[in-house]
Amino acid sequence: MNSAVHEQNNEIIALMRDFVDYVKDFYEHLSDYPVIRSADAKVLERVSRQTIPDAERPLCEVYQELLQDVYSNTLLAQHPRSFSCIPSTASLLSWMGDVMTNAFNxxxxxxxxxxxxxxxxxxxxxxxxxxxxxxxxxxxxxxxxxxxxxxxxxxxxxxxxxxxxxxxxxxxxxxxxxxxxxxxxxxxxxxxxxxxxxxxxxxxxxxxxxxxxxxxxxxxxxxxxxxxxxxxxxxxxxxxxxxxxxxxxxxxxxxxxxxxxxxxxxxxxxxxxxxxxxxxxxxxxxxxxxxxxxxxxxxxxxxxxxxxxxxxxxxxxxxxxxxxxxxxxxxxxxxxxxxxxxxxxxxxxxxxxxxxxxGAKKMGEVIDHACNLAQLVEWEIDKLPDWEIVSHAQLGIVNFRYAPAGTDESERNAWNRRISKEITAGGFAQVFTTELHDKTVLRMCTINPQTTESDILNTIRNFVILAGSI
Ligand SMILES: Cc1ncc(COP(=O)(O)O)c(C=O)c1O
Incomplete structure (x- = not known):
């Protein structure tokens, strides 16, 4: 093998070893991260200034740049309090399978x-x-x-x-x-x-x-x-x-x-x-x-x-x-x-x-865990006087809204949009709205196996605080 290629391969492997530790640390502390890590203006400015270079660049420099400016500024769909859309449930096992497969292509x-x-x-x-x-x-x-x-x-x-x-x-x-x-x-x-x-x-x-x-x-x-x-x-x-x-x-x-x-x-x-x-x-x-x-x-x-x-x-x-x-x-x-x-x-x-x-049995338990958490959301929302369930817990999804008696529909729609925006901007949880039969509702999809009951209870506590500040 050409010695330059050999040398670069050694560097790639050393960086990948470093990367594996980085990933381990990331997943072990995922719950402590804000659910969205948006790129600030400085990062976007740095990325937009970049071009395709004519000359070579040091691998280590490109690696650090990608890690800091690109991979670190994303929505964390696999975060245990990411409840919007259909969140990711990806496990490190799947990542390992990806890495092994991609290595042999x-x-x-x-x-x-x-x-x-x-x-x-x-x-x-x-x-x-x-x-x-x-x-x-x-x-x-x-x-x-x-x-x-x-x-x-x-x-x-x-x-x-x-x-x-x-x-x-x-x-x-x-x-x-x-x-x-x-x-x-x-x-x-x-x-x-x-x-x-x-x-x-x-x-x-x-x-x-x-x-x-x-x-x-x-x-x-x-x-x-x-x-x-x-x-x-x-x-x-x-x-x-x-x-x-x-x-x-x-x-x-x-x-x-x-x-x-x-x-x-x-x-x-x-x-x-x-x-x-x-x-x-x-x-x-x-x-x-x-x-x-x-x-x-x-x-x-x-x-x-x-x-x-x-x-x-x-x-x-x-x-x-x-x-x-x-x-x-x-x-x-x-x-x-x-x-x-x-x-x-x-x-x-x-x-x-x-x-x-x-094993397939444990995968089945992942499904049950999600359905139980959605049921927990429903029970907790049901206890709150000014909130209503709009769609019951089904397959890990539940929809509800803040709807105090005597308020009109357009106010309710605006409040629920605001609660969704504020809880997401705060980084604690990501909860988006959707529309069901002309009502704007908060939708939670609780399918992540890492989500705990206390993640659910704390998210609902945050809803109540946000609604109280309206
Ligand atoms: C019911 C349903 N069908 C289709 C899709 C599209 O799937 P994909 O994004 O994997 O193409 C989605 C995505 O959320 C979905 O929820």
């Missing part, structure tokens, strides 16, 4: 490139298909996240249910609580907004079955082709689960594809307590599931599962001449035949490592 596109990795991916996909209740023909693959999983599954739905000349009259049904990535995906695969029917949600934020049945009947009457329904297991706003078995029955009756966006909620299949609420997943045609949401993985770890893997092959298989020598065997189907990507990182390995070390 396997090209996880086909069997011949990395047969043991391919086996592991297939095993994980099979295990998840079993949890979902899919038959032998089921399958799927790892993708970057639920947005890609939704896009991939909806492509399969379109190709399985529609003839080319039916695409213009096709309609698909989502609920008012369906995640925006679904309509984005539909747009990408060629559907117009007017082809998406948004079905109202009931008082529990579940797709209203009567409205859905009426919409399908009306579309048939006017000559449209209803071809798919997108149900959610764990809506982003409230954690609600759509009426899966009823939706499945309607889909069967009208030959519609049933897709489930289980981005965060599908992980509840691992919980003994929650699994019964998700039983209808078994009737669906496809399922999106993110391990980077509730299975303690770093970002970029999602899965798309289908009831029949042949539907993915039908939509995505390609056999260009430059890949012929890599089409080896194994099952005869390569990962590039199952989705839009060719080059893929081995996303499955960090999840494999995590599950091997933790």
């Amino acid at each position: 396997p090209h996880d596109s086909c069997w011949i490139n990395a047969p043991a990795i391919a086996l592991i991916e297939q095993k994980l996909i099979r295990w998840m298909c079993d949890l979902a209740g899919y038959p032998e023909e089921g399958g799927g693959l790892f993708v970057s996240g639920a947005s890609m999983a939704n896009l991939t599954a909806l492509t399969a739905a379109r190709d399985a249910r529609l003839h080319w000349d039916e695409r213009n009259i096709a309609v698909i049904y989502v609920s008012e609580q369906t995640h925006a990535s679904v309509s984005k995906g539909l747009h990408i695969i060629g559907f117009d907004r007017s082809q998406i029917r948004v079905i109202p949600a009931d008082a529990d934020f579940r797709m209203d079955m009567e409205c859905l049945a009426q919409a399908v009947a009306e579309d048939l009457r006017i000559g449209k082709r209803p071809f798919a329904v997108v149900a959610s297991v764990g809506t982003t706003n409230t954690g609600s689960i759509d009426p899966l078995t009823e939706i499945a029955a309607l889909c069967r009756r009208y030959d519609m594809w049933m897709h489930i966006d289980g981005a965060f909620g599908a992980s509840a299949l691992l919980s003994e307590q929650q699994r019964k609420n998700l039983a209808g997943i078994a009737y669906s045609d496809s399922l999106s599931w993110d391990a980077h949401k509730w299975m303690m993985q770093t970002y970029g770890c999602g899965m798309v599962l289908v009831r029949n893997q042949a539907t993915l092959v039908h939509s995505f298989a390609a056999h260009p001449e430059y890949l012929r020598d890599s089409e080896s065997g194994g099952t005869g189907i390569e990962f590039w035949d199952l989705g839009p990507e060719l080059t893929r990182p081995a996303r499955c390995l960090k999840l494999w490592l995590t599950l091997q070390v933790m």
